[in-house]
Amino acid sequence: MASNSQSHMSTPEPVSKAAGISIRNLYKIFGHDPQAFVPLVKSGMTKAELNDKHGHILGLRNININMPAGGIQVVMGLSGSGKSTLIRHINRLIDPTSGQLLVDGEDVVTMSQAQLRQFRRHKTAMVFQKFALLPHRTVLENTVYGLEIQGVSRTRQLDEAHRWIERVGLKGFEEKYPNQLSGGMQQRVGLARALTNDAPILLMDEAFSALDPLIRVDMQTVLLDLQKEIKKTIVFITHDLDEALRLGDRIAILRDGEIIQQGTGQDIVLNPADSYIESFVQEVNRGRVIRVETIMTAPQSGNNLPTVRFDSLLEDVMRKLVEENAEEINICCDQGRIIGQTSASSVMAAMVRR
Ligand SMILES: Nc1ncnc2c1ncn2[C@@H]1O[C@H](COP(=O)(O)OP(=O)(O)OP(=O)(O)O)[C@@H](O)[C@H]1O
Numbered sequence: 001m002a003s004n005s006q007s008h009m010s011t012p013e014p015v016s017k018a019a020g021i022s023i024r025n026l027y028k029i030f031g032h033d034p035q036a037f038v039p040l041v042k043s044g045m046t047k048a049e050l051n052d053k054h055g056h057i058l059g060l061r062n063i064n065i066n067m068p069a070g071g072i073q074v075v076m077g078l079s080g081s082g083k084s085t086l087i088r089h090i091n092r093l094i095d096p097t098s099g100q101l102l103v104d105g106e107d108v109v110t111m112s113q114a115q116l117r118q119f120r121r122h123k124t125a126m127v128f129q130k131f132a133l134l135p136h137r138t139v140l141e142n143t144v145y146g147l148e149i150q151g152v153s154r155t156r157q158l159d160e161a162h163r164w165i166e167r168v169g170l171k172g173f174e175e176k177y178p179n180q181l182s183g184g185m186q187q188r189v190g191l192a193r194a195l196t197n198d199a200p201i202l203l204m205d206e207a208f209s210a211l212d213p214l215i216r217v218d219m220q221t222v223l224l225d226l227q228k229e230i231k232k233t234i235v236f237i238t239h240d241l242d243e244a245l246r247l248g249d250r251i252a253i254l255r256d257g258e259i260i261q262q263g264t265g266q267d268i269v270l271n272p273a274d275s276y277i278e279s280f281v282q283e284v285n286r287g288r289v290i291r292v293e294t295i296m297t298a299p300q301s302g303n304n305l306p307t308v309r310f311d312s313l314l315e316d317v318m319r320k321l322v323e324e325n326a327e328e329i330n331i332c333c334d335q336g337r338i339i340g341q342t343s344a345s346s347v348m349a350a351m352v353r354r
């Protein structure tokens, strides 16, 4: 069956345009009368107080995040910090107690049930931690599932499914059943199924957390490689900082339902907002997160030093210094013009600084 679809694969479908997500003043309180407690929470009542005095659970407090279209937004936090609650608001599997959730400027919160159904089917796809594959369906039949529900023609279902099965590295496994596959392979099916939907938004809640460490890193690589092509708006939940730093164009860190810091991985590693985040980032390999531009000094003209781009990671700059047997290195901009320089000892110092 795979070979039949080869001819179709040469004319890939246009990739859907990504959608930006803007979450504004979002509150979620769980309990029998959540609305009644919004004013108290807004005026500063803590999660513990709300629970102890009123038997309501504060899920999210005043969440504001702008997720630009086509980027990977990571949401990170410990267990119970509100990550799943947050991501489930994006396709309104959970209704907010108060606040707005704009996708391309349209508020998901005010959509009718019919609009919401359309939105979920066409704008969002999910990848789950537990894979959630249908056990009695083959890889191929699991992958076409979303398009089948959408009522797309069988030919198009198969074309799309074969294309993405191949892209996630599962060509040849189309007729296998989930229980014949390893965890990593099952999650590739989960990814292929989500991509086959061609929704502009991909929601991934701890999608790689159940995988062995090496397989997990493999899957991160698969996702990053794919993202260069698909450029979807990806919301990726994790409790693992290394994963967050590797995948996230932007990272938001949640604690007890509140965002305590958001920014690029570099922002967070260089300027942790408090001691809680500082304790997270202490173990990080700074050389893989921090760009050389952060330690750049004024350029010196007329040298023959090797050159790296401003956005090179410290680890790569160090490798270059060693390879070139150099003590200093030039830094250039996008267009190749020299804009600064740095030294091996500065790179070393920035890599180990705590
Ligand atoms: N339906 C619900 N009813 C009551 N409380 C809830 C409900 N769903 C979530 N909560 C509470 O909201 C808070 C956030 O839960 P959530 O599942 O979003 O956390 P999480 O960060 O995804 O955790 P984990 O890493 O364990 O998946 C927790 O205190 C949780 O107990």
Ligand SMILES: [Mg+2]
Binding pocket: 083, 084, 085
């Ligand atoms: Mg969760």
